Amino acid sequence: MKDISFPGASVGPNFDAVGGSVELHRIVGALLTYGVLIAVLMIVVCAVGWAIGSASGSWQTAARAKTGLFVSLFGAVLTGGALAWANWLLHLGATL
Template sequence: MTISGLTPLVGPDFGAVGGSSQLRAIVGALLTYGLIVAVLMIVICAATWAIGSAHGSWQTASKSKTGLFVALGGAVLTGAALAWTNWLLDVGASL
């Protein structure tokens, strides 16, 4: 307690730690590449699923459908990881 009865604001200075902007850039670049690969896989699997279904190849259609759902899950998780990382870096800077 201080003399005036208020609690002083004491906390770590995360602005003094170097490299947070570089970490943000590296993580952003890696997650961007992850999203690009996931979107390409979505396009490829959807096209393969359509072609396999049109030609009556149920095995190809089934495996392409599974690949499409895995790629969608990867895109969602990668996008969520980008948002979560940015949120953690913002929270860490404001502590």
């Protein structure tokens, strides 16, 4: 049997099949943007708190600010990588 391939044809998910998918993409994009902005602002706030706590000799404040810094850094990485991960999964699903 001969393999038939069509140039320019691709198989992928049909996001237009769901009503309101354009609005959904905008909402998700806005939420990801706000999430990354808040996480980066928390990184700055926690870094300043860690510096002030260490300079003043308050080890409890420095320890809590350090924990907050690592949590917000993880949140920024997770939020920033969510879109790349979703695109990777969509690409992987299209190749199966």
